[in-house]
Every structure is written in structure tokens, then in C-alpha cells.
Amino acid sequence: MQYIIVGIGGQGILFAGKVLGAVALEKKQRVTGSEVHGMAQRGGSVISHFKTGDFISPLVRAGEADVLLAFDQNEGIRNLHFLREGGAFVVNVHDRSAFDKIQVAGGFISVNTGSAPEANTISVKKKNADEAFDSAICIGCGACVAACKNASAMLFVSAKISQFALLPQGRVEAKERVRAMVEKMDELGFGNCSNTGACEAECPKQIKLDNIARLNREYYKAY
């Protein structure tokens, strides 16, 4: 059997490959495989090739996979060419479009921030730069909302707010951004945060609750 497992960083693609491998070895089957996860730490594509049986090469050729297991719809469609005719396509159809709507409401910078060399002349505190990058690794997986008893999206929104709020380029539109994103979050029916911390515990990217405190501060300052 030849498997292709795809998704984005943080979803457990490599772990899934390890589980399949352990099951196959338990059944005394030969196992071979290969993984590509160059941008996984930044929420990028991850692909795992996995074979059981008498194969020598670890890579699955286009059109030969018996099973395409996709943890993310887009990644599944992007890798459909691996699937053989009649092969099984198992895809996670979890709808995360609400997160996209929140992002579209304000999760971007639309002012001219100058060229890269100009940006490099603006001093940024190391602590702020580190925290901005730590926030930016949120992959929008939705685990925080699923774990929260209030179905709150505060951890996700706070990560998206923090990645801009901590940098000078993001300060210009900070007030409009936080107002628009919180308004959209409320409009979409997400609950509020009651500080139980389930989101932080479940987040695959270790996004911190401190971001929610920052989001609240930014929101109060915006009025």
C-alpha cells in the first residue's frame, strides 16, 4: 500500500506517519517512507510519503498512491495528482472559513511600510520582535476554539493582533485593526474568554494566553 499524508505544520502529519509505521511494523510488514516539511514551523505544507510492503524507493510517484490522507482541504486538493485512479481520498473538511473572515476584516497591513532596507533601520526591541514572531506562528487550526467551553476565538485573534501590535509597521492601523477583528469575531458568534486556559493547553503552536491580555489592552486603547 502506498500512502500520501498531507496537511500544514502543527497538524500532526509526521506523527500520523509514525503511528501508521508502528501499526505496520506490529503486523510484521515492511515500512518505508519520506517526509518534506521545510516550512512546517511557519504553518507551511507538510507531506509524508509512506509505503508498506516490498518497496525499495520511499517516494510515491504521481498517480500511484492508494490512499491520500489530507488533514487540510487545500493541501489535499494540491496533492490530488498523487492518487491513483480508484484510490481513497480521506479529507478533513473542517470549515475554518470564519477565521478567514476575521483575518480579512483587519489581519493585514495596508499602509506603505517602505522597503526592506528602510524597515531594517527602525529599531525594534528584541523582546517585541521575539513575541511578534511567536504570535505569527499561529496556523489558524481552530484547536483553541474547539477546546474552549465558550467556543471563544480569542487566542487566535489575539495572536493575529499581537503579530502586528508589537511591531512599528503594525502600529499605524492598530486601532482600526483591533476594532474590526473583534467586531467580526462577535458577529460570527464566537464566545468570550473566561480565562480557563484550555486554548493555550491545546494549541499546537504554544500560543500564550498573554496574547489575550494584549488583545484586551489594544481593544480598550482603541476607543
Ligand code: SF4
Ligand atoms: S492560537 Fe493555536 S490553537 Fe488557536 S488557531 Fe492558532 S495555532 Fe491553532
